[in-house]
Amino acid sequence: MKDYDIYELGDVLLQSGITLPNAILAYKTYGMLNAAKNNVIVYPTWFAGLHTDNEWLIGPGKALNPEKYFIIVPNMLGNGLSSSPSNTPSPYHQANFPLISIYDNVRLQHQLVNQKFGIAEIALVVGWSLGAVQTFQWGASYPDMVKRIAPFGGTAMTRPHAKVVFEGMIAALQADSAWKNGFYTQKPKTGLAAMGRVYAAWGFSQAYYLEQLYQQEGYHTLEEYLVDYWDQVFLAFDANDLITMLRTGITGDISANPTYNGDFDLALSRITARALVMPGSTDLFFPPQDNKVEARHIPNAFFLPIESKWGHCAGIGQHEPDSVFIDKSLKSFLLE
The missing domain is CATH 3.40.50.1820 (Alpha/Beta hydrolase fold, catalytic domain)
Structure with a gap:
């Protein structure tokens, strides 16, 4: 419900x-x-x-x-x-x-x-x-x-730098052969996982990774963290939905009206x-x-x-x- x-x-x-x-x-x-x-x-x-x-x-x-x-x-x-x-x-x-x-x-x-x-x-x-x-x-x-x-x-x-990162997330997703210019018939899972890998580098700080703070979340190794969390995190979403929200973010400006x-x-x-x-x-x-x-x-x-x-x-x-x-x-x- x-x-x-x-x-x-x-x-x-x-x-x-x-x-x-x-x-x-x-x-x-x-x-x-x-x-x-x-x-x-x-x-x-x-x-x-x-x-x-x-x-x-x-x-x-x-x-x-x-x-x-x-x-x-x-x-x-x-x-x-x-x-x-x-x-x-x-x-x-x-x-x-x-x-x-x-x-x-x-x-x-x-x-x-x-x-x-x-x-x-x-x-x-x-x-x-x-x-x-x-x-x-x-x-x-x-x-x-x-x-x-x-x-x-x-x-x-x-x-501009955040725009570049967001564009990188979009590009990673769209590189999946299942993307089909946004008219996919099956979820582009490889692209969604790649988007997660891009986000992972920017969502947390260098110190977070250097000090292995992801272990506080229950992940023992960096590889486990990337595969078990970041490769999965966007799979629940529709790819076009994610791109729509990223495009909203790319154009974000409270004076653009x-x-x-x-x-x-x-x-x-x-x-x-x-x-x-x-x-x-x-x-x-x-x-x-x-x-x-x-x-x-x-x-x-x-x-x-x-x-x-x-x-x-x-x-x-x-x-x-x-x-x-x-x-x-x-x-x-x-x-x-």
Whole structure:
């Protein structure tokens, strides 16, 4: 049985100029909306993530406490639950699925929050990785609505180096002979495994591998870790879905929309929400120095790196010390 709801968006005009028919947004809520409708937290998903992957940060006694807050987790377009290549009929099926921007995601999430639930004030938007980019976009697109943002492990703009890495992940997948230009009839498993190998090099820090920290996850050797974990990690996903999300990440830029027309500094300066910006100290996808520059342009931003050898994946909920740090920081932030 499905543990999430579907919000029907109808025909949606995307930023690309293509109209996606009968678009849907999958979402899950936790807790109860109060009478004032001001106890709201929005927590978007990330690349290759579902709403269930966000649940490590939600629970009684945690910062995202469903006994206190009404938490909405919208699934990113392309993740297989919301409108995606794998669940959209012709003519936008498989490789014909249109480009989705961060702006598209957040605009449709706003429609869910505002029109479905009648919410006009959000206490916090929080997100990791591509969820962090969406978090920045919420702050830039709806400054009068959002009181706080807490992006962690992600930047407000995807820098060139991260774009190269994402393109490398796509190229590795598409090198599989089963790919067939995106109109495959069987899962390109070799390509999906190769994508995992590319991600593995960038998802964690050099120190993580040098000190064999993967042994804390139960893998005795590097080869065992790569074969038993990274070669398998993307097999549960549809290949076109993964590429759709990566393309969204490649084009990530909170100023790439009619409101800011590419003026990135202006977009950052219009984020009036209190901002807690938490990069992973050894993140190779979204290095902390990029976040530090961004935080300087946000009027009410506090820069707080997650000191960790787990690189980008410090924010994925797998390493308890990092998870505790993130939760504790969010608790304090929500009290401010």
